[in-house]
Amino acid sequence: xxxxxxxEDLTVEFPTEDGVLxxxxxxxxxxxxxxxxxxxxxxxxxxxxxxxxxxxxxPRNARVSGSVRLLGEExxxxxxxxxxxxxxxxxxxxxxxxxxxxxxVHTVGAQIAEAVLAHRDVPRQVAMRRAxxxxxxxxxxxxxxxAKNYPHELSGGMRQRIVIAIAMANDPELIIADEPTTxxxxxxxxxxxxxxxxxxxxxxxxxxxxxxxxxxxxxxTDRVNVMYxxxxxxxxxxxxxxxxxxxxxxxxxxxxxxxxxxxxxxRLTPITGSPPSLLTLPAGCPFVPRCPRAESICSxxxxxxxxxxxxxFAACHFHxxxxxxxxxxxxxxVAPRPSDPILSVRxxxxxxxxxxxxxxxxxxxxxxxxxxxxxxxxxxxxxxxVGESGCGKTxxxxxxxxxxxxxxxxxxxxxxxxxxxxxxxxxxxxxxxQIVFQDPYASLDPRMTVNEIIAEPLRIxxxxxxxxxxxxxxxxxxxxxxxxxxxxxxxEFSGGQRQRxxxxxxxxxxxxxxxxxxxxxxxxxxxxxxxxxLLEDLQxxxxxxxxxxxxxLSVVRHIADxxxxxxxxxxxxxAPVDELFLRAAHPYTQALISAIPVPDxxxxxxxxxxxxxxxxxxxxxPPSGCRFRTRCPKFPTLTDKEQxxxxxxxxxxxxxxxxxxxxxxxxxxxxxx
Amino acid sequence: xxxxxxxxxxxxxxSFLSYALVALSxxxxxxxxxxxxxxxxxxxxxxxxxxxxxxxxxVRYGHWLGGVLHGDFGESVQSTYDIxxxxxxxxxxxxxxxxxxxxxxxxxxxLTGVVGAVRQYSKSDYxxxxxxxxxxxxxxxxxxxxxxxxxxxxxxxxxxxxxxTIGETSQGYSGMSPGAxxxxxxxxxxxxxxxxxxxxYAAWSRYQRSAVLExxxxxxxxxxxxxxxxxxxxxxxxxxxxxxxxLVTVTALDVAGxxxxxxxxxTVFNWNxxxxxxxxxxxxxxxxxxxxxxxxxxxxVIVCNLIADALYAVLDPRIRHE
Numbered sequence: 001x002x003x004x005x006x007x008e009d010l011t012v013e014f015p016t017e018d019g020v021l022x023x024x025x026x027x028x029x030x031x032x033x034x035x036x037x038x039x040x041x042x043x044x045x046x047x048x049x050x051x052x053x054x055x056x057x058x059p060r061n062a063r064v065s066g067s068v069r070l071l072g073e074e075x076x077x078x079x080x081x082x083x084x085x086x087x088x089x090x091x092x093x094x095x096x097x098x099x100x101x102x103x104x105v106h107t108v109g110a111q112i113a114e115a116v117l118a119h120r121d122v123p124r125q126v127a128m129r130r131a132x133x134x135x136x137x138x139x140x141x142x143x144x145x146x147a148k149n150y151p152h153e154l155s156g157g158m159r160q161r162i163v164i165a166i167a168m169a170n171d172p173e174l175i176i177a178d179e180p181t182t183x184x185x186x187x188x189x190x191x192x193x194x195x196x197x198x199x200x201x202x203x204x205x206x207x208x209x210x211x212x213x214x215x216x217x218x219x220x221t222d223r224v225n226v227m228y229x230x231x232x233x234x235x236x237x238x239x240x241x242x243x244x245x246x247x248x249x250x251x252x253x254x255x256x257x258x259x260x261x262x263x264x265x266x267r268l269t270p271i272t273g274s275p276p277s278l279l280t281l282p283a284g285c286p287f288v289p290r291c292p293r294a295e296s297i298c299s300x301x302x303x304x305x306x307x308x309x310x311x312x313f314a315a316c317h318f319h320x321x322x323x324x325x326x327x328x329x330x331x332x333x334v335a336p337r338p339s340d341p342i343l344s345v346r347x348x349x350x351x352x353x354x355x356x357x358x359x360x361x362x363x364x365x366x367x368x369x370x371x372x373x374x375x376x377x378x379x380x381x382x383x384x385x386v387g388e389s390g391c392g393k394t395x396x397x398x399x400x401x402x403x404x405x406x407x408x409x410x411x412x413x414x415x416x417x418x419x420x421x422x423x424x425x426x427x428x429x430x431x432x433x434q435i436v437f438q439d440p441y442a443s444l445d446p447r448m449t450v451n452e453i454i455a456e457p458l459r460i461x462x463x464x465x466x467x468x469x470x471x472x473x474x475x476x477x478x479x480x481x482x483x484x485x486x487x488x489x490x491x492e493f494s495g496g497q498r499q500r501x502x503x504x505x506x507x508x509x510x511x512x513x514x515x516x517x518x519x520x521x522x523x524x525x526x527x528x529x530x531x532x533x534l535l536e537d538l539q540x541x542x543x544x545x546x547x548x549x550x551x552x553l554s555v556v557r558h559i560a561d562x563x564x565x566x567x568x569x570x571x572x573x574x575a576p577v578d579e580l581f582l583r584a585a586h587p588y589t590q591a592l593i594s595a596i597p598v599p600d601x602x603x604x605x606x607x608x609x610x611x612x613x614x615x616x617x618x619x620x621x622p623p624s625g626c627r628f629r630t631r632c633p634k635f636p637t638l639t640d641k642e643q644x645x646x647x648x649x650x651x652x653x654x655x656x657x658x659x660x661x662x663x664x665x666x667x668x669x670x671x672x673x
Numbered sequence: 674x675x676x677x678x679x680x681x682x683x684x685x686x687x688s689f690l691s692y693a694l695v696a697l698s699x700x701x702x703x704x705x706x707x708x709x710x711x712x713x714x715x716x717x718x719x720x721x722x723x724x725x726x727x728x729x730x731x732v733r734y735g736h737w738l739g740g741v742l743h744g745d746f747g748e749s750v751q752s753t754y755d756i757x758x759x760x761x762x763x764x765x766x767x768x769x770x771x772x773x774x775x776x777x778x779x780x781x782x783x784l785t786g787v788v789g790a791v792r793q794y795s796k797s798d799y800x801x802x803x804x805x806x807x808x809x810x811x812x813x814x815x816x817x818x819x820x821x822x823x824x825x826x827x828x829x830x831x832x833x834x835x836x837x838t839i840g841e842t843s844q845g846y847s848g849m850s851p852g853a854x855x856x857x858x859x860x861x862x863x864x865x866x867x868x869x870x871x872x873x874y875a876a877w878s879r880y881q882r883s884a885v886l887e888x889x890x891x892x893x894x895x896x897x898x899x900x901x902x903x904x905x906x907x908x909x910x911x912x913x914x915x916x917x918x919x920l921v922t923v924t925a926l927d928v929a930g931x932x933x934x935x936x937x938x939x940t941v942f943n944w945n946x947x948x949x950x951x952x953x954x955x956x957x958x959x960x961x962x963x964x965x966x967x968x969x970x971x972x973x974v975i976v977c978n979l980i981a982d983a984l985y986a987v988l989d990p991r992i993r994h995e
Contacts, residue, residue: 057898080904088901095899100892103911104991114910115900150990166900 003030004173004206005054005091010066012049012058021278023049025230026066031174036200036207038221038238040214040253042524044275046230047210051176055093056083071173089119092167092205094196096179098160102151108162109135109147115169134165137202138195141614155615157188161195168199175199176208181216185388185551187612190595193220194611212525214257215597218242219604223311226250229276229286232305236312238601246314248291251325256529258558260596261603261673263578268558269325270530274494285315292326293318341376342545343400343513348373348409350392350399354620367619369395371569373409374653377513382539382546384560384577386553386592390616392569393549397515400547401433402426413513431461431509438518440498444490450476450501451486457508475504480534496527500534507538515547520555532559553596557581562659565589568619568627571653575660583669585662587634594672607672626651626665634666642666680975685738687971692734692964699958701750702726724748724960737961741968747961756962759950760969766841766946768973769858771935774866778874779924783917785874786881790889791908801878808875813934817868817941824864837861841944865938873931880923884916918988925981929974 012024024046031037041047052058054068056075068075070090075083087093095101102111112131113124120127128147135143138161151159160180167175177196181189193216200207209221217224217238224241226234226249234247245251255269273290282288284299291298297317305313308320316322351366370392377383385393398404400411402418411418413429421429434457437443444453454472458464464471473483479500490498499519506514516535520528532555538544550556556563557577564574565588573586584590587610594610612631617623629635629646638646645665653661656669702720705712720726725733725748737747746756785805789798808816824836837843837860846857888894889912897911898904932947939948947966954962986993 055899057895084898084901084903086901087899093896093899095892095896097892101896103893103897103915105914105989106910114897114902118901118903118906152991163896166896169900 004033004035004071005031005208006067006069007050007054008067008069010050010053010068011064012046012053013063014059015061015063016279018279022230022281023062023278024053027227027230027232029225029232029235031206031208033173034204034206035223036209036221038217038224039208039210039227040212040217040224041227042212042275042526044278045227047227048178050227051093051178051208051210054176055087055091056080057087057093085119088115088166088172089170090172091174091176092170092172094160094163094167094175094177094180097183098156098163099183101163102159104151107148107150108154108159109149112147112162112165112169115166119170130169131165134169135162137168137198138162138165139191139198140165155188156184157191157615160184160188160192164192164195164199168203168205171203172205174206174208175203176210178210179212180209182211182213186553186595187388187591188615189216190609190611191613196220213597214242214253214525214599215604218599218601219597226253229281230278231286231315232313233287233315234308234313235305236309236314240309240312242599242601244309244312246308246312246319246322247316248293248322248325249287250314251322252290253526254599255325256526257599258529258532258554259599260554260557260581260593261598261600262557267536268529268532270533271325271526272530274496274527275524285317293322339378339381342379342413343377343547344410344412345376345400346374346410346412348396348399348411349407350395350404351407365620368569368622369619370399371622373566373569373571375564375571375574377545377547378561379545380539380543381561382548382559384556384563385547385549385566386551386556386563387566388551388592388616390568390619391566392619393551393566394517396566397435397517397547397549401430401435401515403435427461431457432512433515434506434509434511434513435515435517436499436502436506436519439522440495440502441490441522443502444498446490449487449489450481450493453490453501454486454504454508457505461509463509471508475508478507478538479504480530494527495523496531499523499531503531503534503538507542510542511544513545513547515549517549518551519548521550521552528555535559553581553592565592568616568622570627570650570663572628572663573661574653575662576658579658579660581673582671583660584672585656585660585667585669586628586664587632588628590670590672591633598673610672623647625649626663638666677975677979680978684968684971684975688738688964688968689734691967692737692960693730695955695958695963696730696733696960698955701958701960703958723752724750733960734964737964741965746965749962750957750959754959754962756965759962760965763945763947763950764969766944767932767935767939767948769841769862770865770869770938770944770946771931773862774869774873774935775924775928775931777866777870778877779920781870781874782877782881782920785878786920787885787908787913787916789878789882790885793886802882805875805878808871809879811872813868813872814937814941816872817865817938820864820868821941836864838864839943841942841946865942865944868941869931869934869938872934873927876927877920877923881916881920884919885912888912888916914988918985921981921984921988925978928977929970932970932973 008028010024010027014021014023027050039047053064058064064076070086102108109128109131112134113127116127116130132143132147135146140146140158140161180196181192184192211217221238224236224238225232226241226247228249234241234245234250241250245254252271256271258268271290276286282299285302288294288298303315303317305315306319308314348370349372350370352369353363354365354367356362356364373396375383385396387393399406402421406419409419413433451472454475455464455468458468458471472486476483476486481497481500490501493501520531523531536559539546548556548560560577562574562576563580564571565586567588573580573589580589581593584593591610591612598604610633612633614631617630623630625647635643635646651663651665653663655661701724702717705717705720725736740747746760749756785801789801792798821838824838828834828836841861843857846854849857894907894911897907936948936951939946951963951966954966
């Protein structure tokens with residue numbers, strides 16, 4: 001049997017001003033008919049470039065060599081016109097960002113029909129009918145109506161399903177999906193993965209699934225290729241890779257992952273350092289600087305893929321003796337935590353006005369971003385605030401610190417209400433209440449050195465005295481950065497290092513409460529683990545209280561003591577962390593937990609999924625009663641009389657004991673992991 | 674529509690300011706007063722009365738504006754000069770130049786911009802970029818003078834009149850047949866249009882190039898290619914239309930500048946258009962004439978912006994639906 005796709009010794013280089021950048025270095029792999037192959041790797045590992053090379057869609061300046069055979073025919077060296085007959089017909093591709101993948105000036109129906117017409121000589125109406133059929137297959141309601149919509153009228157999840165519809169338009173043999181769900185919320189990710197599976201069932205196509213999310217890989221692929229620094233470093237069956245990894249990098253990736261199915265008191269195992277620059281690759285194995293097992297041979301000879309079991313290859317000299325990645329010491333368990341609230345939020349409301357477009361710009365409505373939110377943050381604890389994009393969690397964090405004025409409610413800190421305080425009266429309190437932002441690239445001033453960035457809050461509060469420099473140096477040391485690097489600018493650091501700079505800046509004034517707004521979601525997993533560990537250490541050493549805002553429930557499970565789940569501006573459930581994950585009682589929390597992929601193939605495939613339909617309603621006109629009822633999987637199973645209660649009454653947070661409170665009229669605990 | 678309503682107060686304030694500026698800048702009767710032998714006081718009084726010079730500026734402005742709304746553009750310093758008729762005639766002359774120059778500049782900008790972007794860093798891109806920057810760096814009056822000078826030399830050297838370098842029409846234009854009239858007008862248009870268009874296209878071409886480059890690197894062009902669309906189709910269906918949107922903005926913003934450029938070009942080529950009308954008006958401190966002129970220019974700019982808005986809606990569904 002010949003493979004559908006055979007890639008042999010593929011090399012891709014980009015000439016740059018600093019020299020030739022070897023993005024892919026001699027990669028070989030096969031994809032069989034009907035097979036699903038995962039490609040995993042961190043940003044810059046060459047996983048996307050590999051597949052773009054297959055499609056012939058690399059930028060013109062790329063130098064490609066090796067061989068790419070599709071159904072036995074060589075693709076490299078063909079003209080663009082020849083390749084365009086294969087693209088979209090035999091091989092189709094799905095890209096990462098659904099918000100930019102569709103042309104804003106054509107209707108989605110026309111864009112699907114265009115894919116049909118590119119390869120088939122059929123009348124336009126036939127192509128449009130086919131477009132409607134495809135929309136139905138990928139699960140878009142009212143397909144005939146939606147076909148007439150422009151992309152901006154549809155949500156991100158819908159748009160990605162349209163891209164999937166385009167990919168399956170001509171019954172391709174192979175679909176390459178490049179991070180198809182990375183830009184989406186988890187519940188939407190579940191919908192899109194479902195659509196992708198539907199597309200495969202319909203077309204019988206093979207799948208190459210490129211992602212950094214090991215959970216998605218575990219659930220949707222047969223074989224896995226792990227890439228690092230432009231090379232395949234391990235390849236095997238999905239079980240082999242997850243249960244018997246043989247390359248220290250793979251081991252490191254798996255153990256650095258916070259998992260939703262594991263209680264969080266154990267430390268994560270970070271991979272130290274960061275991926276190497278491809279411009280200055282060392283002679284030996286590129287993983288050497290980060291590898292705990294490295295010996296002298298590793299720095300001189302780059303290992304090829306060596307057989308490490310049936311159908312399993314690993315590029316490591318010590319593949320037969322590597323079985324675990326040394327875990328960091330778990331610090332002695334900390335003294336029991338006191339439980340006085342340090343920050344009390346009561347009835348917090350934040351509305352943003354929506355104004356008319358007329359000259360008068362009348363207020364025609366409000367975005368109900370935060371609606372009657374109450375919670376306490378206890379001293380020395382981490383409260384996780386989770387929810388999907390647009391649920392109001394970031395706004396809550398900002399209003400909490402009085403960075404935005406609240407519409408109503410109170411925030412008590414040290415027996416003072418922060419809400420009515422003016423900027424000037426707020427300033428002395430700011431030193432106790434700090435924030436770390438999500439984007440480590442945008443939140444550091446590119447014209448300031450790291451020393452200046454960290455010193456700035458000290459200067460503002462008049463604390464940068466004669467010992468200022470020493471303070472900055474000790475802060476750098478605290479967050480694990482080289483003190484000597486203080487004179488550098490932010491762009492000279494990697495994402496993880498920058499986030500550490502942001503944390504050092506927030507710590508400069510010795511705050512008592514730290515709002516962490518998605519502090520690790522922009523980072524690769526191996527880097528993320530280090531930052532999470534740092535945050536845990538700092539909390540133990542300095543007795544900090546955290547509000548940890550995140551959409552990533554796995555990280556929250558790991559770091560939080562208690563969790564509050566938000567949906568459309570309201571808190572729907574709050575509980576101690578293990579209680580929440582093991583006995584979630586609100587249908588939304590249950591759906592969230594069930595949507596998170598677990599990086600364990602057997603577990604992941606055996607899990608029952610609750611897939612939510614539709615998208616989050618507009619916060620300008622939220623549904624009456626329970627805001628979740630329009631997407632609630634439980635709602636349709638209720639009797640008419642029961643449903644009426646959901647429509648008319650806002651469910652209150654009711655305590656079920658042990659601080660587990662749920663805002664659902666028909667709450668019922670479920671174990672989903 | 675909302676924009677149109679918002680433009681009215683702007684237009685009124687602007688025209689009042691320009692009215693006041695011209696009215697205060699000099700005494701229109703000065704030539705009369707300084708005449709030797711002196712003009713009789715009675716003549717001066719009559720002129721003052723006719724021009725309404727005794728009233729204060731607000732009253733004069735209100736009087737003029739009321740007239741304009743009824744199609745009467747007021748009294749010129751020179752009593753035989755009909756402001757309305759002259760404005761109409763000069764406008765047709767100048768708009769001819771402006772419209773053709775804008776169209777030519779747009780065609781040039783789109784062509785060079787697209788070629789430059791599609792063949793980025795090729796020899797043709799470098800050549801186009803260089804040419805563009807040359808025109809970007811040169812002042813309009815100089816380009817116009819050089820063009821005129823070259824044309825005159827060519828005419829002299831060949832002993833023919835291939836290029837018309839003076840005026841908007843030839844002498845004896847009114848006696849020509851319609852076909853000959855058209856040829857004559859077109860012949861006179863060539864050089865001034867070229868000068869104005871060359872200066873204008875250069876900046877637009879840079880905008881167009883970067884707009885096309887941005888679209889070429891967009892995800893949706895990559896997806897269009899992944900669908901298997903041939904390159905030519907990707908260009909026409911996905912690149913061109915979206916890349917035209919920013920050019921519409923730039924063009925609309927530049928119309929006022931081009932109007933100013935037309936005044937300069939006309940002066941160089943001795944056209945009797947809006948340019949000359951403005952200059953004589955200012956020289957004579959002819960308040961009503963200048964104010965009428967500026968009101969018209971303002972209207973042209975506003976109309977062009979409205980056209981741009983309408984074009985947006987055609988090109989970009991995101992705006993249509995707002």
